Amino acid sequence: MANSTPAITDDERDAPGAPRPRDAIATRQLLLDAARRRFALDGYGSTTVRDIAADAGVNVALINRYFDSKEGLFEACLSHVAKEFDRPSAMTLEQVVESVVENVASSVADEQPYQLLLLLRSSGDQRADQIRLDTIRSFAERIAAGVGGSSSDSADEELLLRAQLAVAMALGIALLRVTGGGIPPLSAVPADVLAVPLRGAFSALLTRRG
Amino acid sequence: MANSTPAITDDERDAPGAPRPRDAIATRQLLLDAARRRFALDGYGSTTVRDIAADAGVNVALINRYFDSKEGLFEACLSHVAKEFDRPSAMTLEQVVESVVENVASSVADEQPYQLLLLLRSSGDQRADQIRLDTIRSFAERIAAGVGGSSSDSADEELLLRAQLAVAMALGIALLRVTGGGIPPLSAVPADVLAVPLRGAFSALLTRRG
C-alpha cells in the first residue's frame, strides 16, 4: 500500500534510546491523533496500522490492545468527531457560517479540517458508517432547526434539503482545501476572505425567498 | 481488504459455460466501467484488482495486460473523466447550474455521479493526481470565465475563488448523494427539486454583489 502521506517527524521522545514512558492514556491519545490524521487524509483503506503506529511513535500491537482492531480505532476517531458535531443545540445562520468557516477555513496545519474530512471516509463497517451518517444527518438538522421556524411539513423538508446542501458544501470545501493541495486560491486563502462568499452562499441557501 | 461495495450481478454472459467472446475493446471497456464505479465508490486504496475484475466478469490478469497496473487503470479512468470536464469552452451561469444538476442530481443508477466522484479520489500517484487537480482547476476556471468579465486582477481572483467554491459544492453534493446512501431527502430528491436551491446558491456565489 502506498504511503501517500509522509511520516511525521517525531517531535516527542527526547532521547532515541530512552524507553517510552508507560502512560496508557497518553499513548491512546497519540494513536487517536495519528489515526484521525491518516484516515482523514488517505482514507481508511489506504491507511495501514503500521503507518498510524509509526506516526504516533508507538508499537503496532498497541492498536489492537487499546482499540481491538483497525476498525475499532476508526470507530473511536469517528465517535470523537461525532461528539464534536452532534450537539443538540440549534444554530443561527450566523453561527452556522462562523462554525463552518472555523472548521473549514482554519489552517491546514490545524487539525480541525481533519474532523470534517473523517465524515467523508468510510471503512465499510456498518456500525462505523452508522455513526458517520448520523453525525452528518444531525448536523444538517441542527442547521435547519436553527435558521427556520417551519410552517408546513413540505416546507420543513425543503429546508432540511437546503441545510444538507450547506453541509455538502462545507464538506466539499474541506476536502478540496486539504486534499487538493495545489489549487489556489482556494487552498491557501485565509479564513476571513473565505468567509465572505461563504456567507453569501449560505444565506442564499438557508433563508427563504419565494 | 473489505469488500464494501457488493459485487454486481453479471448481466452479460448468456450461458454460464460459454467462453468469453474474444473482444479486446469490449473487455477494456468492461474493465474501465467496473473500475470507475469501484474507485468512485470505495476509493483507490479500498478497491482491489480482483474486485474490479469480478465486477467486469473478466480475468484479473487482463488488468495488467491492458493497463499495465492498477495505477494505470486508475489513470485511464481519470483521463476519461478529464476529457469530459476539461473542455475549453466557457459556461454561462445557467449552463453551469444545468451541467452540475445533470451531473450531480441524476439518478445514482446512472453512472454520471461516479465521474465527479473520481475527481475526489486519490491514488497517491503523482501523475494521476496531476490529472485530477488539473481537471478540477480547469472546471473552476471555465465557470469563472463564463460568468464574469473581470475588471481588475484582484476581482478576477475572487471570482475564481467563488467558482472553486461552486465546484466544491458540486463535489460535496455528489459525494453525499452517492456515498451517504441513507440521508434523505438529499439522497433521493429528484433532479428538478434539487435544481431550485442549487440555482439560488450558485447565483449567490457567482454573481457579483457589492
Added chain:
DNA sequence: CCACCGAGTCAGCAACTGTTTACATCCCCG
C-alpha cells in the same frame, strides 16, 4: 524482597494484494 499486573516489545502467522509467468484457445493470413 518479591510476586503481581499493567505497559510495551518482538517475531511471526495466515490471509490478501498486485503482478508475472506459463499455458490454453481462438482466428486470420500465408
Added chain:
DNA sequence: CGGGGATGTAAACAGTTGCTGACTCGGTGG
C-alpha cells in the same frame, strides 16, 4: 494446413496486511 499473433485462463510469486501470542520491563503493594 499450419504457423503465429491476439485473447483469455490458471497458478503461483513476493511483498504487505491486520492481528496474535509469548515475552520483557518497570513500578507497586504485601
